[in-house]
Amino acid sequence: MFEMLKVFPENLSIGVLVIIHRNPKYETNIEESIRSKCRIMVKVAEEKERIKPATAYFAPAGYHLLIEPDRSLSLDVSEPVNFCRPSIDVTMQSVADVYGASTTAVLLSGANQDGAKGMQSIQQAGGLCVVQRPEYAEIKTMPEAAIALGAAELLLSDEELIAFGQELNNHILKSDQSWRN
Secondary structure, three states: OHHHHHHOOOOOOOEEEEOOOOOOOOOOOHHHHHHOOOOOEEEEOOOOOEOOOOEEEEOOOOOEEEEOOOOEEEEEOOOOEOOEOOOHHHHHHHHHHHHHHHOEEEEOOOOOOOOHHHHHHHHHOOOEEEEEOHHHOOOOHHHHHHHHOOOOOEEEOHHHHHHHHHHHHHHHHHOOOOOOO
């Protein structure tokens, strides 16, 4: 995931939401550690913040990250989903409701099934669902869960994910979806 963020150009025409399972009891500095390696802005998402292009918003530990109909961010402390808060499913379902077919979602390695139902929501809304090939995942459970639900339109290796990230902005700017299978 960090390698994909590094290849996004400074003129990326979209905002990026990043959901990592992390425990609020432990301080992490993930955003700070990768900020200097990226050409886009990297930050922790804030309540009611408007989504801007060329910015990666990380869900803060202990909060679900939602998208409001006005396309602003919302932080939620409702019950964990799949034992997680933030939950990938919760964010993806919110994104599917607001952005629908213009959504591109990428699901990577993880130790539970979080993200699979969210990918299914995005797929049902007409969005593109990209899943890391399980054999490349550090932990295969999340990619395999999305595949089992039939919510993986593209299965990509790590190298293919980086290439996909490099080309994504070009395809968005051209509104060309010919690269979809």
